[in-house]
Amino acid sequence: MIGNRITYRTADGVRIPGTWRHAFIRNGSYFLTDLFIYADGLIDCWGLVTIEEFEEKLRSGWVATTLPDGAEASAHDLAYWRFSEPRSWLTPELLVAEVRDTIDQLNGRPDSTGRCLAAVDTFLADRTEENRAAARLAFLAIPASQRRYALGDMDSKDGPLRVLVAGPGGRTYLPIDPTVTQEAYDRALAYFEERAHWRAERQAHVSADGPAAPHAPAVHLYHSHPNKPVPDPGLLGLRNDYPAPITVGKVSYPSVAHAYWALSVAQPEVGVTVATADTAAAGRKIAAGAPRREGWEQARTAVMTSLLRAKYDQHPELAEILLATDDATVIYDDVDSAFWGDNAGRGRNWTGRLLELVRSELHMRRTTIPGL
Structure with a gap:
């Protein structure tokens, strides 16, 4: 059973969900380790194998369900011991059946x-x-x-x-x-x-706050370097480096990315240079070589939120593109930052999250909610 043990691996830029359970692997002596099971049917038992290859690993004893008395065992960097009157509830057949069930569960199929x-x-x-x-x-x-x-x-x-x-x-x-x-x-x-x-009563129950999961397919904003606006940008227009000028205070910036990096630097003259850079990538390169503003790390998500609000307030046509994503999860790639980008599941995807927040605010404006 999966429970709360959720993990994933990345294959060709795609996140493959998985889970894990304890198991013994016999490689000379016995090692207590984790057996990782993935939705695509691969099992990691110190190497990725198919379910058929996993059955062979069980038959050969590489994945052990029989623990002989007196055998040496260890858990890496934790403990070492010998078995004394060991009892195992697993058999190869039972473990394979449980693993097959787990693969079904990971895929949302009936187990x-x-x-x-x-x-x-x-x-x-x-x-x-x-x-x-x-x-x-x-x-x-x-x-x-x-x-x-x-x-x-x-x-x-x-x-x-x-x-x-x-x-x-x-x-x-x-x-x-x-x-x-x-x-x-x-x-x-x-x-x-x-x-x-x-069961009928539970199925008929509707959450007062609506569904927990989005009903729209996820939107992936792939890394790109848009240097000039186009008549119909589509999802490209949702990139922070898309050339959509914004005014913040009394200063105009060519894009959200220009504004973000210009505001990040401690020296005002460097900020001006960043703001007037030919491209967002060039502005970021200039900013990367300058000292950060004090407290920037703690303030940066709030700054980005303000800049995104400015962008979609000042560009209604881009706001419509964002609204058209409905309630989809927004996956934002940023090869330069694991903080702002999802980056094939290895990043925190803060840009994607903030785009979802701003989108929700735009939706709220179209809904009559007294006092808000």
Whole structure:
């Protein structure tokens, strides 16, 4: 299960989401390490492998599920020990099944639990023995370590599900469970009827504040060096170095980038040189060789916010381009700054975030909100 363990790797400039879990790798001795699982189906077990290659790693013992008594083990830079009466709950088959489920989860596809619950819904809608058998097979296809969590109910765990798919007179997969009685089966049916009721209520619930995720596709503002305005700039017009003159106070700047770098320097005469540079890239180069204004690092995001507001206030045609991105996540590339740019997931994307803020302010002006 993914939980809150979210990571990613970058491949060809694209972020591939992933997660991780602990595992032992046997390379001479045993090493406690992290097994990274990615949405594209690759697994990093000290080298990226496909799911089929991962199964071979398990068969060879490179990824270990059996821990022999007396074997040496370590966690890098943390501890070293020998196994004494070790017990492992994993088998190669179980670990592969869990990894396959994780890949499905990372891709937003139904995993084995999702497929089981879909089969259960089919049975509840049409209670034939054929549908019950299909639901039972789907339930047993869930990795044994995950079955108790299938219903998401930590009080009942998978009890009602075990009984439902076994049916009256049947036996569950747990040897300690008694034969299913009609009374126990009726309780399981009542459980699922109640569960269907609260699921319907939850699905009908609408967040008072709207969706948490954007519904518009992400917008990527790739790094570029626009040196002159064009009749229909499109997303290029949202770049900070796009030639869209802004006036801040009594000073006019050729672009947001010119203004930002001119305001960043401590010496006024250098600021004038930056502001009049032929291109934003040239202005940045001049500013990079001069001392920063005191407190600039702490003030820079507020300064950039003010400059972006000025740009879209003074250029309504560019404001329309920004508004047309709706509620999309704005991914801004800046090869010179991991602070301002996303840079294939390695940067903080502050420019993208501030563009989203200014866009929201522009939307607010078109909405009647008393007092604002």
